Amino acid sequence: MSNSDKHKVTATLAAATCSLLGSSLPDPVHAQEDSTWDFNTALLYYGEDNDRVQDLSVSVLAKRTLVDDRLLTLGITLDGLTGASPNGALPQSFAQTFTQPSGKRIYSIDASQLPIDDTFKDTRLALTANWQQPLGRLYQFNVGASASREYDYTHLGINGKIARDFNKRNTTLSAGVAIAHDSIEPVGGAPEGLSPMLNVGDLSNRNKSDTKDIFDVVVGVSQVISRDLIVQLNYSYSDSSGYLSDPYKLLSVVDGVSGDAIPRPQLPGIEGPSHIFLYEQRPEDRVKHSLYAQAKHYRNGKVLDASYRYMTDDWEIDSHTIDLRYRWPIRGTHYIEPHLRFYSQSAAEFYNLSLVDGDPLPDYVSADYRLGDFDAITAGLKYGWQTGGGKDMSVRLELYRQSGKVAASQLIGNQVNQDNYPDLNAIILQIGYQFGK
Amino acid sequence: MTNSQVDRRVHFDQGDRCWRGQFIAMAGPCEILCETDDPDEARSLAKVAAQEAWRIEDKFSRYVDTNTIHRINHAGGAPVTVDAETAQLIDFAQTIYEMSEGRFDITSGVLGQVWCFDGSDNLPSSEHVAEVLAKVGWHRATWKAPVLQLPPGMQIDFGGIGKEYAVDCAASLLRERTDHSCLVNFGGDLAVTAAPRNFEHWVVGIEAIGAGRGIPSKLLQLRVGALATSGDARRFLQKNGIRYSHILDPQSGWPVADAPHAVTVAADTCTQAGMLSTLAMLQGREAEAYLGMQEVQYWCSR
Amino acid sequence: MMMSKVKPLFVASLVVWLGCGCSSMGVEPWERDILAKDEMQLSGDPIEAATDDHIYFSKEASSGGRGFGGGGCGCN
Numbered sequence A: 001m002s003n004s005d006k007h008k009v010t011a012t013l014a015a016a017t018c019s020l021l022g023s024s025l026p027d028p029v030h031a032q033e034d035s036t037w038d039f040n041t042a043l044l045y046y047g048e049d050n051d052r053v054q055d056l057s058v059s060v061l062a063k064r065t066l067v068d069d070r071l072l073t074l075g076i077t078l079d080g081l082t083g084a085s086p087n088g089a090l091p092q093s094f095a096q097t098f099t100q101p102s103g104k105r106i107y108s109i110d111a112s113q114l115p116i117d118d119t120f121k122d123t124r125l126a127l128t129a130n131w132q133q134p135l136g137r138l139y140q141f142n143v144g145a146s147a148s149r150e151y152d153y154t155h156l157g158i159n160g161k162i163a164r165d166f167n168k169r170n171t172t173l174s175a176g177v178a179i180a181h182d183s184i185e186p187v188g189g190a191p192e193g194l195s196p197m198l199n200v201g202d203l204s205n206r207n208k209s210d211t212k213d214i215f216d217v218v219v220g221v222s223q224v225i226s227r228d229l230i231v232q233l234n235y236s237y238s239d240s241s242g243y244l245s246d247p248y249k250l251l252s253v254v255d256g257v258s259g260d261a262i263p264r265p266q267l268p269g270i271e272g273p274s275h276i277f278l279y280e281q282r283p284e285d286r287v288k289h290s291l292y293a294q295a296k297h298y299r300n301g302k303v304l305d306a307s308y309r310y311m312t313d314d315w316e317i318d319s320h321t322i323d324l325r326y327r328w329p330i331r332g333t334h335y336i337e338p339h340l341r342f343y344s345q346s347a348a349e350f351y352n353l354s355l356v357d358g359d360p361l362p363d364y365v366s367a368d369y370r371l372g373d374f375d376a377i378t379a380g381l382k383y384g385w386q387t388g389g390g391k392d393m394s395v396r397l398e399l400y401r402q403s404g405k406v407a408a409s410q411l412i413g414n415q416v417n418q419d420n421y422p423d424l425n426a427i428i429l430q431i432g433y434q435f436g437k
Numbered sequence B: 001m002t003n004s005q006v007d008r009r010v011h012f013d014q015g016d017r018c019w020r021g022q023f024i025a026m027a028g029p030c031e032i033l034c035e036t037d038d039p040d041e042a043r044s045l046a047k048v049a050a051q052e053a054w055r056i057e058d059k060f061s062r063y064v065d066t067n068t069i070h071r072i073n074h075a076g077g078a079p080v081t082v083d084a085e086t087a088q089l090i091d092f093a094q095t096i097y098e099m100s101e102g103r104f105d106i107t108s109g110v111l112g113q114v115w116c117f118d119g120s121d122n123l124p125s126s127e128h129v130a131e132v133l134a135k136v137g138w139h140r141a142t143w144k145a146p147v148l149q150l151p152p153g154m155q156i157d158f159g160g161i162g163k164e165y166a167v168d169c170a171a172s173l174l175r176e177r178t179d180h181s182c183l184v185n186f187g188g189d190l191a192v193t194a195a196p197r198n199f200e201h202w203v204v205g206i207e208a209i210g211a212g213r214g215i216p217s218k219l220l221q222l223r224v225g226a227l228a229t230s231g232d233a234r235r236f237l238q239k240n241g242i243r244y245s246h247i248l249d250p251q252s253g254w255p256v257a258d259a260p261h262a263v264t265v266a267a268d269t270c271t272q273a274g275m276l277s278t279l280a281m282l283q284g285r286e287a288e289a290y291l292g293m294q295e296v297q298y299w300c301s302r
Numbered sequence C: 001m002m003m004s005k006v007k008p009l010f011v012a013s014l015v016v017w018l019g020c021g022c023s024s025m026g027v028e029p030w031e032r033d034i035l036a037k038d039e040m041q042l043s044g045d046p047i048e049a050a051t052d053d054h055i056y057f058s059k060e061a062s063s064g065g066r067g068f069g070g071g072g073c074g075c076n
Helices: A010-021 A413-417 B039-060 B068-073 B084-099 B108-113 B126-133 B162-177 B270-282 B284-294 C002-019 C046-059
Strands: A030-033 A037-048 A054-066 A070-082 A096-099 A106-109 A122-135 A139-150 A153-166 A171-184 A210-226 A229-242 A250-254 A277-279 A285-299 A302-313 A318-329 A335-345 A354-356 A374-386 A392-404 A424-435 B011-014 B019-025 B028-034 B142-144 B147-149 B182-186 B189-192 B202-206 B218-231 B236-239 B242-245 B262-267 B297-301
Touching: A010 B084, A010 B162, A010 B270, A037 C046, A054 C046, A122 A153, A153 A210, A335 A392, A374 A424, A392 C046, A424 C046, B011 B039, B019 B039, B028 B039, B039 B068, B039 B084, B039 B162, B039 B182, B084 B270, B108 B126, B162 B182, B162 B189, B162 B218, B162 B270, B189 B270, B218 B270, B262 B270, B262 B284, B270 B284, B270 B297, B284 B297
Parallel strands: A250 A354
Antiparallel strands: A030 B218, A037 A054, A037 A424, A054 A070, A070 A122, A096 A106, A122 A139, A139 A153, A153 A171, A171 A210, A210 A229, A229 A285, A250 A277, A285 A302, A302 A318, A318 A335, A335 A374, A374 A392, A392 A424, B011 B019, B019 B028, B028 B182, B142 B147, B182 B189, B189 B218, B202 B218, B218 B262, B236 B242, B262 B297
């Protein structure tokens, strides 16, 4: 290209255009790039019934787009948790007493009441950072870090992902890796698995802290099927090792015939558990495999998002998740989005409602309802709109219900009279606000 | 063949503080946004703009066999008398041809017979290219308004100017009828007729090449003026590790090396913006330097 | 056992995916208007996805799927 090409052609072009359009040119152009910070914020309330867990959280996600399609994302979440969680012991036809995790005092549970531990008031701070940028024309890579801290748990993790486009960007293959190192410093210390709950003031069976390492790999492919349909298929592998037990969960030791908890000798002047409870013990390793498929389809302004996930692990838990969302625009920028989620899982191999007194102790056992056999359903509705200033707002309300399935063969004696695996009912309310675009 | 099989209706809906009319023209989605509370006014303005778009499309489309372009391209060497509008476009094309030292040439359309950009490695032979190149070159045409004479086998094509010209014509018509702010958008080439009153500016998105993977599109605040984009839309050939983009140099008959994938330029009119983005693409590797020299606002994706 | 069937099943479906002429499936770059819309992104609303992942991670035994598996907290 010769040097003369580089002279300004704008004057010639302006004059030529003037002749072409046959009128005086309009006002000079006034264009500028818009702000490239994008903030996504949300306020969330999660509440379970029956005095169980309640959580209030605030999240902020900030995205900054830089030149050449590079993207920095920073996230912060603060949440406050209160309320009680089941401790794994079974309800009995008589009152029971437990020592708090701190070992400082006892708490009592009435007859026929699900034993729940309400000493949890926890605040958690979580931070995430992610950097995304193209590599050449067809590759994109992501690198990120995450950290969170609550008074008994610290998490540190890093992750990376690479993606490549094929077939005119209709197909994208991606692979990602994440590793995390978590430390657990339970209140009072982590109890030795399968050791008994001790009296107030006795922390002899506790270890100060323990750790957990997690290694995750995700590989996936996404494919554009048509102008309005895109699908995705992911395979995930996850390996956790270290302290995987829940330090606050235990099991009731029961009589092999009556199914009632075994009373524990009480010493005068010393408070302690009323019955024999043993802390749970999960394996030191867990390998999970998941297969996830998702499709998003657009039709006349409405979008259907459907996904299915199958998970299986070496604890013999299998789960199926079906998630459906339908975004339905109504007048202007307003839309509603109903949501349905179906979840079903089978119990871990070492899951048991209780331990029979006199039987040999298993290597691993847990009565944590979250490792049991249950179905869950979520039904929700989200309403979203754009404010006058072009900001996106949304409100969503969801109801979550978990129903455990306890096989009759698992129940011993009087246990059939109790609601051993009560349903979990929770409300999720979230308000979202997006600005900066 | 006419374009009557194509849907020629205008669909209306209400946006945020504006009314929008959408229709298909120039082989793509078009829309007119009007900053007005009056739906009837919006409807009539959108219809005026749509009819202007269809008029220009029918007049200069290569696929309509009863129009001026067809007569010109099938005259077999005979001189053709053209109307005033066509004459103005040819004058304009000639000025740009001279200004770009032959890089912009409305007779270069026939090269499309030789080049097929389907991502394969089917490069044409140099003999084949040379054969067709003999029929390219504005200097071979005889133009003295209003008479145009093309040697047999040569053709002209207003594809490189048509859409932007249509945007400006439609914008002009709307400016005569209203002083409300309207945004005329023909498939990404657009112009704003007057500065809006109830809001600061129109917001126009330029899709980042990675669009669809969490990268937000670039957003521009456009108060008044025009934007045009030239893009290769990933049409290319590849052989021996070299990628041949679909921007053809009319002088060599071969693709311009290292052209950007998309160039968006902001200018006073869509015609100016379109010409600058096209000329920038023709500079290949030097696209950004060329636009920098012109002191215009531009956004380039490579 | 189910686990050992998962891997070969995934590899098989991936091979079929890439080999089945997916080079002809899809759209031209200029036909990506709908796919570029926010509501058509596979990742969905980031905060909503992260919140749901976290809630279900703490109430169920499964996690992740779309991205990395939630976690990073003491809730399970």
